[in-house]
Amino acid sequence: MKSQLSAKRQQIVDFILQFMGERGYPPTVRDIQSGCGISSTSVVDYHLKVLEKEGHIRRDPEVSRGIELPGRASALTEKVQVPIIGQIAAGEPIPVPGSDTWDVAAGADFLEVTAEITRGRQDIYALRVKGMSMVDALINDGDMVLMQYASTVDNGEMAAIWLKAEKEVTLKKVYLESDRVRLQPANSQMQPIYANPRNIEIQGRVIAVIRQLGKPA
Amino acid sequence: MKSQLSAKRQQIVDFILQFMGERGYPPTVRDIQSGCGISSTSVVDYHLKVLEKEGHIRRDPEVSRGIELPGRASALTEKVQVPIIGQIAAGEPIPVPGSDTWDVAAGADFLEVTAEITRGRQDIYALRVKGMSMVDALINDGDMVLMQYASTVDNGEMAAIWLKAEKEVTLKKVYLESDRVRLQPANSQMQPIYANPRNIEIQGRVIAVIRQLGKPA
DNA sequence: TCCGATAGAGAACAATTGTTCTATAACAAT
DNA sequence: ATTGTTATAGAACAATTGTTCTCTATCGGA
Known part of the structure; x- marks a missing residue:
């Protein structure tokens, strides 16, 4: 279920973590895009879908900033x-x-x-x-x-x-x-x-x- | 600077806290509206502005779910x-x-x-x-x-x-x-x-x- | 070589969501 | 009575933001 992350996806997870730490709320797709130097929002979405399938993140569809990092942020x-x-x-x-x-x-x-x-x-x-x-x-x-x-x-x-x-x-x-x-x-x-x-x-x-x-x- | 909260505003802060705990990201104005039984988004905005002025929350303008609870947010x-x-x-x-x-x-x-x-x-x-x-x-x-x-x-x-x-x-x-x-x-x-x-x-x-x-x- | 999977680019669309404007009401102080 | 503050309503607007569609490129195996 949980595989080794590719460099880009590891970068995305790290970015989400850092963003959450600095701002207190999760980033948007476009935040990730600029933060990780990705050229298109669709590419971000593509990676996020893979990350979710592999269980590294959880997403709420249609919800802005609806990204959770299980285990790390879940329980406040x-x-x-x-x-x-x-x-x-x-x-x-x-x-x-x-x-x-x-x-x-x-x-x-x-x-x-x-x-x-x-x-x-x-x-x-x-x-x-x-x-x-x-x-x-x-x-x-x-x-x-x-x-x-x-x-x-x-x-x-x-x-x-x-x-x-x-x-x-x-x-x-x-x-x-x-x-x-x-x-x-x-x-x-x-x-x-x-x-x-x-x-x-x-x-x-x-x-x-x-x-x-x-x-x- | 930090005054006693009115019942409604206390309810809003509590709701934000609970929402953050359950979902891992902050609520929208409309989440707060339905969660606290408020009839209009403008009323929520009104209370949020007061809460920010009093230092109970921090808001990022124009940012969806751009609400932070100082002191607790960094805990994540x-x-x-x-x-x-x-x-x-x-x-x-x-x-x-x-x-x-x-x-x-x-x-x-x-x-x-x-x-x-x-x-x-x-x-x-x-x-x-x-x-x-x-x-x-x-x-x-x-x-x-x-x-x-x-x-x-x-x-x-x-x-x-x-x-x-x-x-x-x-x-x-x-x-x-x-x-x-x-x-x-x-x-x-x-x-x-x-x-x-x-x-x-x-x-x-x-x-x-x-x-x-x-x-x- | 052809094919499928993976990765990326660009643009447009549609939903979500913050903001603002106008009114109304209660209440205290002048 | 008048004024000012606080609180609430409804609606519309505009910005933000998730999603999707089409295309292109690389790479390894059949």
């Missing part, structure tokens, strides 16, 4: 701009999201993720992990931690916890036991620690961890 | 559908991406990520991590590993390595030393292992690791 699942509001390290409290944190005009750094990762949750922010103190949570130096503001969490959820006496942040799964709190590392081979409920302060729920390897582009 | 391109082609576990070779892997019609599972994460790289695929054997790479059971097909990697890059004699996959940073290969765990507190170059087979480059916490929606 949204992108979320997650503000990177600071870093997280063992020895310092994590930054608290302020009222202006989600202000797009704030000019902060943003991490773009799909709603599939945040699962539609609101008020997500990101922290960059500094140092190796989170290895027992299987989190490395440089990782991004996606957090959701929360002062309480359900049993078993991973949370950022401020240990008041130790003046330390840690990322652990929280289990409330009768009169103490069990803080369980993500790495289940490691031992949990137990804390007095009054000594801990939940600073947020961990939604996701994203680690990018290799040198930044 | 920079998303990548990464096919989840299998799982990775210590004792089994990782699946090899086939020629049909990137076939949209293949109906496989996809992980949607932004181009910011893949950094524009092509031929990315994803593997779900099975088991705890990758903890020394700070990778947990259930994590998603984004891979790029590669049979060689640069020094220091993280790769999926098949150890022929041991019949095991492992994720390690690869350093070629004079006559041996040093395989360094991501967790730098752990010791490297050394291998004969003829005993290893590089199966792919690790691009990113994504871990989602909490129960799936």
Whole structure:
């Protein structure tokens, strides 16, 4: 069903993709014509018909700009701009999201993720992990931690916890036991620690961890 | 500049959003007319002009379906559908991406990520991590590993390595030393292992690791 | 060589679609 | 009452844009 594209048709698909990206809507036959240096609209139509037959595009007949790229544009699942509001390290409290944190005009750094990762949750922010103190949570130096503001969490959820006496942040799964709190590392081979409920302060729920390897582009 | 929308105009914006999601391209004035139960195209045009003045939409004059929703429209391109082609576990070779892997019609599972994460790289695929054997790479059971097909990697890059004699996959940073290969765990507190170059087979480059916490929606 | 499939060119046609013009009505402020 | 703004209607116009028809050219196989 899906064959290798000829140079011209590959060029057309690329052009449609680029056009959609720049303009937000698909090109007309004549847009493709001039964009790909084709002499006639009928030639464009000819290639589009072949592309549709091979399943590379989908067309709505008689509809202007009625071109879809299956898979790439079909689902408009949204992108979320997650503000990177600071870093997280063992020895310092994590930054608290302020009222202006989600202000797009704030000019902060943003991490773009799909709603599939945040699962539609609101008020997500990101922290960059500094140092190796989170290895027992299987989190490395440089990782991004996606957090959701929360002062309480359900049993078993991973949370950022401020240990008041130790003046330390840690990322652990929280289990409330009768009169103490069990803080369980993500790495289940490691031992949990137990804390007095009054000594801990939940600073947020961990939604996701994203680690990018290799040198930044 | 950005004011509260009247009921009718909110309905129009919602309709455009829904239409874009279903069809992959923006609606015409007449699509909006029938979709929102408006009696005249001029009324639609009137509302669209107001919406544009208020900055809620952007229009290209004289262009059919020339409507953009700022912020969401650009989301279309920079998303990548990464096919989840299998799982990775210590004792089994990782699946090899086939020629049909990137076939949209293949109906496989996809992980949607932004181009910011893949950094524009092509031929990315994803593997779900099975088991705890990758903890020394700070990778947990259930994590998603984004891979790029590669049979060689640069020094220091993280790769999926098949150890022929041991019949095991492992994720390690690869350093070629004079006559041996040093395989360094991501967790730098752990010791490297050394291998004969003829005993290893590089199966792919690790691009990113994504871990989602909490129960799936 | 002949033939069929593929690719391209040019022009005209017809449908789609954005725009504009004229009216009407409700409502608030002057 | 008058004026101005907002919202709605209907119709016609003009630009955009998809489709089709005819011709030509190349290339590989029967």
